[in-house]
Amino acid sequence: MGDLSLLCLFIFLVPGFLSQSADEWIEQAEEALQKALHLQTLNTNEAKNVLMFIGDGMGIATVTSARILKGQLQGNTGEETVLNMESLPHVALSKTYNTDSQVGDSAGTATAFLCGVKTKVGVLGVHNGAIKGDCHSSLNASVDSVLKLALDAGKSVGVVTTTRITHATPAAAYAHTPNREWESNNKIPIEERLHGCRDIALQLVEDGGRDFQVLLGGGRRDFLRITQRDPEHDMKFGSRTDGLDLIEEWKKNRPYSSKSSYVWNKKDFDKVNPETTDYLLGLFEHDHMQYDANREEDIAGEPSLSEMVEKAIKMLKKNKNGFFLLVEGGRIDHSHHLNIAYHALKDTLAFDDALATAMSLTNSIDTLTIVTADHSHVNTIAGYPSRGNPILGINDKKKGLDDLPYTTIMYTNGPGAKAVIASLNETGQRPNVTGVDTEAKTYVQQALVPKKDETHGGEDVTIYADGPMAHLFHGVHEQHYIAHVIKYASCLGNSTEHCNKVHLDTRSSYSDSSGAETAKCLKYFILFMTISFHQLYT
Numbered sequence: 001m002g003d004l005s006l007l008c009l010f011i012f013l014v015p016g017f018l019s020q021s022a023d024e025w026i027e028q029a030e031e032a033l034q035k036a037l038h039l040q041t042l043n044t045n046e047a048k049n050v051l052m053f054i055g056d057g058m059g060i061a062t063v064t065s066a067r068i069l070k071g072q073l074q075g076n077t078g079e080e081t082v083l084n085m086e087s088l089p090h091v092a093l094s095k096t097y098n099t100d101s102q103v104g105d106s107a108g109t110a111t112a113f114l115c116g117v118k119t120k121v122g123v124l125g126v127h128n129g130a131i132k133g134d135c136h137s138s139l140n141a142s143v144d145s146v147l148k149l150a151l152d153a154g155k156s157v158g159v160v161t162t163t164r165i166t167h168a169t170p171a172a173a174y175a176h177t178p179n180r181e182w183e184s185n186n187k188i189p190i191e192e193r194l195h196g197c198r199d200i201a202l203q204l205v206e207d208g209g210r211d212f213q214v215l216l217g218g219g220r221r222d223f224l225r226i227t228q229r230d231p232e233h234d235m236k237f238g239s240r241t242d243g244l245d246l247i248e249e250w251k252k253n254r255p256y257s258s259k260s261s262y263v264w265n266k267k268d269f270d271k272v273n274p275e276t277t278d279y280l281l282g283l284f285e286h287d288h289m290q291y292d293a294n295r296e297e298d299i300a301g302e303p304s305l306s307e308m309v310e311k312a313i314k315m316l317k318k319n320k321n322g323f324f325l326l327v328e329g330g331r332i333d334h335s336h337h338l339n340i341a342y343h344a345l346k347d348t349l350a351f352d353d354a355l356a357t358a359m360s361l362t363n364s365i366d367t368l369t370i371v372t373a374d375h376s377h378v379n380t381i382a383g384y385p386s387r388g389n390p391i392l393g394i395n396d397k398k399k400g401l402d403d404l405p406y407t408t409i410m411y412t413n414g415p416g417a418k419a420v421i422a423s424l425n426e427t428g429q430r431p432n433v434t435g436v437d438t439e440a441k442t443y444v445q446q447a448l449v450p451k452k453d454e455t456h457g458g459e460d461v462t463i464y465a466d467g468p469m470a471h472l473f474h475g476v477h478e479q480h481y482i483a484h485v486i487k488y489a490s491c492l493g494n495s496t497e498h499c500n501k502v503h504l505d506t507r508s509s510y511s512d513s514s515g516a517e518t519a520k521c522l523k524y525f526i527l528f529m530t531i532s533f534h535q536l537y538t
Contacts, residue, residue: 046490047368049367059377060462061376090474092463092475098121113482114145127143145483146493147326157316159217160326164221174207183200186239221287262280305354306350306356327354338453341443372461381408392409417448431446
């Protein structure tokens with residue numbers, strides 16, 4: 001949790017939150033109040049480093065569900081648990097709509113928080129003047145990402161994702177295209193190619209992402225020729241029809257004096273020494289990487305998101321000018337689209353673990369950490385279940401008017417409605433989930449409106465932040481505001497007029513001194529021993 005006093009409180013005092021006394025709840029609130037008061041000393045340092053964590057599709061309901069699941073996996077009731085992201089002291093909300101849609105998609109939203117302008121659904125790295133699928137309209141509409149600005153400022157830059165490295169969120173860091181689906185050249189219509197538009201993978205290797213020091217994710221298919229067999233899957237081939245092997249092109253483009261590595265499996269990834277490696281490209285799947293809970297089943301092995309983040313930071317932090325690392329937990333979104341809450345929550349926990357890894361390798365004195373989502377989903381937590389009831393389980397207290405049970409997590413639309421409709425047509429009732437293992441990896445939650453893929457949700461998402469200028473996240477913001485805070489905090493692009501006034505504050509932004517922490521821990525230990533002896537001899 002990053003707070004020793006709270007850790008000691010959990011170890012020594014809490015026999016179970018269900019039995020907490022009023023005094024204990026009051027003391028817990030007082031602890032939180034003291035931390036809030038401490039935050040009045042603002043961290044106005046220049047952000048040497050930036051950690052930007054994007055949970056794709058990680059709406060508030062997902063965060064709450066993952067929090068409860070984390071606690072329950074630890075043997076607790078779950079509701080009282082604190083995720084690593086929730087320990088960050090500054091919190092705000094982000095409005096996720098696109099310029100042409102109430103409910104945003106990952107391309108338009110990523111362009112907002114990385115490039116600083118709102119734009120349309122389905123376009124990447126271009127402003128609202130571009131029309132989706134129209135190459136000509138996009139040629140003069142490019143907008144630079146904060147990662148590009150960080151690179152221009154002499155910082156090291158990296159992107160880590162569990163999706164294809166050419167997918168919407170990572171692609172907004174380096175590509176400019178009127179269609180997010182143009183990941184390979186064979187996806188671009190011939191008439192649009194004639195206007196000069198190039199695919200996202202080619203842009204990564206030749207343009208925007210060429211000088212990124214770390215690129216880790218999936219998506220080998222868009223880098224290999226159509227005649228090239230995938231090294232992990234014998235029956236899968238590349239997608240490129242232009243004769244290019246972009247992995248070899250990436251290798252050729254490395255600076256002569258640098259040491260670079262390309263890896264596609266866990267064994268080779270583990271061999272990479274971050275201290276002696278300058279550039280690293282890792283493509284661990286033909287398509288997207290595995291869900292975290294399925295990594296053990298992968299043929300060639302895949303590193304976890306935490307392992308990729310650790311190696312990336314150790315490589316990037318060698319630069320005395322600092323670094324920018326973009327991290328995406330991308331498959332949270334994909335599982336929600338399937339109405340499978342299990343993998344969405346498990347991947348959220350893996351994402352949260354990766355954040356803890358990143359925070360252990362950096363310092364809030366000079367590192368701005370931002371955790372947010374691009375958009376939400378239409379999953380809900382409902383039904384008044386008992387405290388501690390399994391979050392992936394069946395409501396233990398209430399049934400529907402049809403006298404049938406239902407799960408705590410459900411969806412308002414998606415493929416989960418198909419089974420509902422089939423059951424209604426056959427029996428006149430919803431499917432009876434009594435005895436069904438609703439906590440299984442493959443269980444599809446029930447949904448209301450039938451759709452092939454569940455849709456995104458349009459409500460605001462949370463921004464969690466710590467480090468230099470993190471206090472600038474303070475209310476409800478337009479999503480593109482995030483990029484402007486990063487520019488200001490890091491003195492990037494045209495946001496430099498204030499930089500000569502910034503003085504380094506050597507204090508942590510929200511931690512108490514070690515002496516105070518130790519005293520608190522000792523206080524709780526003494527109180528625990530007093531209670532124990534009292535119970536033993538009375």
